[in-house]
Amino acid sequence: MGRKILLASTVALMASASATIFSLATAQAQAPSPPVTAQQQSAPPVAHTTARARLARPSGDQVRAARAECRAEANAKGLIGGARAQLLRTCFAAKVPAFVRRNECRKQGKAKGLAQGGLRSFVRQCTTRN
Numbered sequence: 001m002g003r004k005i006l007l008a009s010t011v012a013l014m015a016s017a018s019a020t021i022f023s024l025a026t027a028q029a030q031a032p033s034p035p036v037t038a039q040q041q042s043a044p045p046v047a048h049t050t051a052r053a054r055l056a057r058p059s060g061d062q063v064r065a066a067r068a069e070c071r072a073e074a075n076a077k078g079l080i081g082g083a084r085a086q087l088l089r090t091c092f093a094a095k096v097p098a099f100v101r102r103n104e105c106r107k108q109g110k111a112k113g114l115a116q117g118g119l120r121s122f123v124r125q126c127t128t129r130n
Contacts, residue, residue, distance in 0.1 A: 058099050066095035101127055 058066075070091035074084045093100045105126030109119045 057102065058096050063096055063099055066092055066099075069095065098127070 067088075070088050073091060074087050077087070079087055102123060105123045106119070108126065109122040112122070114122050
């Protein structure tokens with residue numbers, strides 16, 4: 001009999017805790033957001049120019065979007081061969097400089113024979129220097 005009571009009280013306690021968590025989550029989701037001031041509405045977004053933001057690894061989506069934009073630009077100009085390749089390189093370097101910098105550092109590290117952890121730390125140091 002004692003086990004049944006213990007089990008029932010445990011289940012009731014868990015149900016109560018779940019209900020409390022659920023009610024807190026829904027109350028937080030339904031809470032009104034703070035009012036936006038006129039200054040916040042008219043202020044342009046701030047460009048992040050900190051060293052960390054410049055050295056941050058760009059996301060795959062950012063890289064793909066930059067490549068697509070550069071390809072579209074080359075297609076619009078009707079370029080082929082070496083001229084197209086040169087435009088793609090300069091365009092991509094201008095749009096995603098952190099990616100290009102990391103890639104150059106990676107090539108340098110591989111040329112030195114570095115691999116795995118050594119290569120990773122070399123790339124980190126190289127990107128912070130440049």
